[in-house]
Amino acid sequence: MVRKSKIQISKIALYWAGFTLVFSILWSILLNAFHLAGMGPALSLIAPVLLGLGVSVLVYFSRDHEVLEYDDNGYETTKGRKATARQEWRMFKECSVVKDGYGRNKIRAYFDRDGRHSDIDASGCGVDPYVLRDFIFDHIRSTKLDRSVIFEGLEREIQRGRASWVADLTETFREYQISGEVFPLIARGGTRPRGFLLSKFVAFTLMPNYNVCLYACMLDAERNNRADVMRRVRILETQRDQKDIKWSWLLLLAENDPPSATATLIEEFGNKDIGIGCINIVTGRVITSPNQLGRSLTGQMRMNRLIQDIRSRNYPGARNYPSTR
Numbered sequence: 001m002v003r004k005s006k007i008q009i010s011k012i013a014l015y016w017a018g019f020t021l022v023f024s025i026l027w028s029i030l031l032n033a034f035h036l037a038g039m040g041p042a043l044s045l046i047a048p049v050l051l052g053l054g055v056s057v058l059v060y061f062s063r064d065h066e067v068l069e070y071d072d073n074g075y076e077t078t079k080g081r082k083a084t085a086r087q088e089w090r091m092f093k094e095c096s097v098v099k100d101g102y103g104r105n106k107i108r109a110y111f112d113r114d115g116r117h118s119d120i121d122a123s124g125c126g127v128d129p130y131v132l133r134d135f136i137f138d139h140i141r142s143t144k145l146d147r148s149v150i151f152e153g154l155e156r157e158i159q160r161g162r163a164s165w166v167a168d169l170t171e172t173f174r175e176y177q178i179s180g181e182v183f184p185l186i187a188r189g190g191t192r193p194r195g196f197l198l199s200k201f202v203a204f205t206l207m208p209n210y211n212v213c214l215y216a217c218m219l220d221a222e223r224n225n226r227a228d229v230m231r232r233v234r235i236l237e238t239q240r241d242q243k244d245i246k247w248s249w250l251l252l253l254a255e256n257d258p259p260s261a262t263a264t265l266i267e268e269f270g271n272k273d274i275g276i277g278c279i280n281i282v283t284g285r286v287i288t289s290p291n292q293l294g295r296s297l298t299g300q301m302r303m304n305r306l307i308q309d310i311r312s313r314n315y316p317g318a319r320n321y322p323s324t325r
Contacts, residue, residue, distance in 0.1 A: 182217075219253065
């Protein structure tokens with residue numbers, strides 16, 4: 001498949017402004033050198049405007065216009081006249097959707113887990129980043145991606161800034177395996193929000209920059225819920241220590257209310273660095289840990305309302321929601 005990027009009018013306009021200014025100055029100098037005046041020379045000033053536009057288009061297509069070509073074996077990109085070496089899917093270990101500093105979603109394919117990676121500007125090439133991520137996932141992992149709309153909707157809303165009042169979660173993974181447990185969705189980022197000019201300066205100078213991570217999964221009715229939750233909490237604690245994660249959230253989704261022992265564990269959970277929330281996706285009933293991180297799941301993030309919107313078919317694709325595994 002070959003995907004050409006959308007023509008970025010804003011970038012052409014930026015080039016056009018610069019080139020037009022330069023050509024206009026040179027044209028004025030030329031007119032003065034030949035002592036030309038009057039209506040004719042004045043109207044001739046449209047020449048540098050048109051020349052600037054033509055040069056801007058040429059520069060844009062030779063430097064910035066991007067083409068993505070991918071198939072079942074791998075991909076390659078061409079930016080302007082420069083083509084990258086072809087990358088094979090088998091070279092990658094993991095992939096994610098990541099939001100850059102301008103709010104654009106890209107695909108990040110990892111050669112080594114949490115290590116070397118290659119970024120693909122899917123949105124710039126006219127490809128839905130989530131669709132391309134799913135395509136890549138199916139070609140680099142032996143297991144197929146769980147496409148239940150509950151996690152698809154949750155991931156998209158997180159990337160749109162669902163947690164922005166608490167943290168800036170910029171990278172999301174699906175079916176992420178840690179210590180033998182698989183989390184259908186993981187979102188990670190920091191506490192320092194991104195912005196422009198003054199807001200970015202204020203964030204950089206005043207806001208602490210903590211690493212944070214949200215882990216979302218289903219409660220399995222066939223497993224011991226309390227032991228299952230504790231095992232996942234220990235995984236979060238290990239990840240916290242190994243990767244210097246300041247805050248973590250464990251978002252549990254269930255089709256029934258959790259057993260009383262599990263509910264008590266959540267309601268009495270005392271670790272201030274980990275927030276736990278359990279949402280009944282049928283009734284909307286929610287239980288959270290008493291710490292600030294737990295309360296933020298329903299307060300600032302309003303995860304319970306989002307899950308209900310997805311379940312009540314107010315979210316695209318919700319009618320295809322499958323039962324939990």
